[in-house]
Amino acid sequence: MGTMRRLNLGAVLGLTGLLAACDRGANSDAPAAASQVTVSQTSSVTTTTSSTTVQTATTQTTTVAATASAAPLGSGLLGSGAPVAVVPGTALVVWTATEPPLESEMIGLGQVEKWLTSADQKVTLREAVPEERAFIELVAVAPDSEIALPPTLGASEMVVVVALEPPRGKPPNRLSGGRSRLLVWHPPAQVPALSVVYDAGGAGPLGAQDLAKWLKRHLTLAKEEQK
Amino acid sequence: MSARSRSMLGFGALLGLAVLAVGTSSRAGDRPIQVVVSNMTPDAASSDASKRCVQTLRERMTQDHADLYPIGETPLRKLVGHPDKSESFLVWTKDELVRVLDAAKAPDLPPALQQRDAFVAIDCRPEEKKLDVLFLNSARQRGALRVRSLPLERSRVLWVGDELMHQLWTGFSP
Numbered sequence: 277m278g279t280m281r282r283l284n285l286g287a288v289l290g291l292t293g294l295l296a297a298c299d300r301g302a303n304s305d306a307p308a309a310a311s312q313v314t315v316s317q318t319s320s321v322t323t324t325t326s327s328t329t330v331q332t333a334t335t336q337t338t339t340v341a342a343t344a345s346a347a348p349l350g351s352g353l354l355g356s357g358a359p360v361a362v363v364p365g366t367a368l369v370v371w372t373a374t375e376p377p378l379e380s381e382m383i384g385l386g387q388v389e390k391w392l393t394s395a396d397q398k399v400t401l402r403e404a405v406p407e408e409r410a411f412i413e414l415v416a417v418a419p420d421s422e423i424a425l426p427p428t429l430g431a432s433e434m435v436v437v438v439a440l441e442p443p444r445g446k447p448p449n450r451l452s453g454g455r456s457r458l459l460v461w462h463p464p465a466q467v468p469a470l471s472v473v474y475d476a477g478g479a480g481p482l483g484a485q486d487l488a489k490w491l492k493r494h495l496t497l498a499k500e501e502q503k
Numbered sequence: 504m505s506a507r508s509r510s511m512l513g514f515g516a517l518l519g520l521a522v523l524a525v526g527t528s529s530r531a532g533d534r535p536i537q538v539v540v541s542n543m544t545p546d547a548a549s550s551d552a553s554k555r556c557v558q559t560l561r562e563r564m565t566q567d568h569a570d571l572y573p574i575g576e577t578p579l580r581k582l583v584g585h586p587d588k589s590e591s592f593l594v595w596t597k598d599e600l601v602r603v604l605d606a607a608k609a610p611d612l613p614p615a616l617q618q619r620d621a622f623v624a625i626d627c628r629p630e631e632k633k634l635d636v637l638f639l640n641s642a643r644q645r646g647a648l649r650v651r652s653l654p655l656e657r658s659r660v661l662w663v664g665d666e667l668m669h670q671l672w673t674g675f676s677p
Contacts, residue, residue, distance in 0.1 A: 462652065471649040474670075475597060486670070493662050501654065 412437055415459060424466055434495075435461040438487055458487040460494060470494050534677045535570045536641065537619045539603055541579045543592050543626040543635070556627035556634070556660050563664030564623075569671070572619065574603070579624070582606050592624050592637055593647050600639040621671040629655040638667060642674020 407426045414423050415437060429435045437459040460470040472490050542557045561571060580586045583599040604619040626635040634650040648667075653659065 465652050467651050469650065469652050471647075471651075473647045475645040486666075490666060493666070497659055497662060500658070 425461060425463055429461075430463045430466075432461075432463055435463065436491060438491075456487055458490055460491065535568045536621060536671060536675055537572065538564060538569045538621045538623055538671060539572045539574055539619050540564070540622075541574045541576060541624045543576055543579075543624045544628060545588070545626075548626075548628045548631070550628075550630060552629040552655075553627050556629050556655055557625050559657060559660045560623075560625055560627070560636075560664045560667070563661055564668055564671075567668040567672075569621075569668070579603065591635070592626070593635055593649065595624075595637060597639065597643065597645040600637075600645060601643060604639065620675060623667065623671070627655065627660070634660075634663065636663065636667060638670060640671050640673045641676070644670075644673065646670055 408429055411423060411426050411429065424430070425432075425435060438457070443454045456474045458470070458472040459468040461467075462469045470490070472487060474486065540561065544553045544557065564571060574582075576588065577586075580588065580592075582603050583592075583595050584602075585592070585595060585599070600622050603622050620641045622637075622639040624635075624637040626633075628634070632650075632652050632655060634648070634655055636648040638646050638648075640646065648663065650659070650663070
């Protein structure tokens with residue numbers, strides 16, 4: 277029998293030109309290349325791990341507003357559903373609960389977004405295309421499997437997935453005690469360069485913030501290595 | 504020495520003690536965290552670089568007030584019930600890791616020091632740009648870290664050590 281799991285919160289960010297943007301960090305007046313900050317949408321994901329069946333139910337579109345209030349991401353685009361041209365490698369998608377998530381649960385992801393979109397980093401974000409979403413849903417439940425990056429993400433300089441999962445048997449908005457996961461790819465490598473997993477208590481606000489911290493330091497180090 | 508000078512000297516000494524006390528990053532209860540550590544790097548992949556990597560992590564841990572208790576791979580695998588050395592330790596569950604902490608109690612120590620707070624397993628292969636770390640923190644939460652295709656220079660290893668210690672202290676109780 278398959279184990280039913282509900283994936284709650286997840287984010288993927290494909291970042292084109294991130295490192296180059298980091299290099300520009302000292303000159304905050306420099307224009308951000310392809311700086312299209314676009315739509316995030318929310319959905320819940322129910323998976324049956326043994327059969328790899330993935331069902332996605334698109335639901336609310338307003339709950340990530342809390343994360344966007346201080347970042348360009350929130351410039352009236354969240355949940356608008358407006359079609360957006362895909363800029364390869366610049367992506368942000370947020371999955372969240374079918375019910376409005378606790379605001380505190382969004383803090384960690386909000387920190388990531390805020391930092392990435394800050395003047396220093398100049399990362400651009402965009403909505404994921406459907407095949408990218410399918411990929412995210414798969415890696416969120418089977419992160420160690422070598423699933424090829426979709427072409428649009430494969431063209432990215434970096435791809436980041438954050439997935440928060442509630443404990444088994446808990447409602448999707450009860451992340452405390454669940455699992456949180458951070459995955460970072462550097463295409464063309466198909467294997468995540470960085471993978472961090474916290475079990476049993478890792479999800480929730482603290483877990484998300486910890487993941488944000490991992491990501492920040494990883495990117496900072498990558499920037500230093502570029503110099 | 505005048506009374507004023509003595510009083511100033513005393514004040515200076517007190518101030519110095521206060522600065523020392525504040526400057527020490529002691530934790531609640533001033534008890535070091537007791538960490539069971541295992542170097543899981545396979546013999547075939549062991550090298551000077553891998554040893555340096557593991558040593559860097561160990562040093563970082565001791566700098567952050569950790570008492571380390573090494574355990575070899577063979578007895579460790581026996582404890583967790585995964586004797587097959589070809590199997591990755593990253594699949595070990597929380598319950599299996601708790602068994603390690605329970606089994607690693609030191610009977611020769613006072614009861615207050617017998618507990619083991621956390622567990623860390625490390626497989627570091629800088630030549631292959633590969634680092635695996637599995638841990639169980641003081642709150643009995645399991646975590647795993649995997650690095651691939653990134654240079655494992657001292658700066659990155661120290662960064663991993665920083666984050667690792669942050670995790671290990673989580674839930675610590677003296």
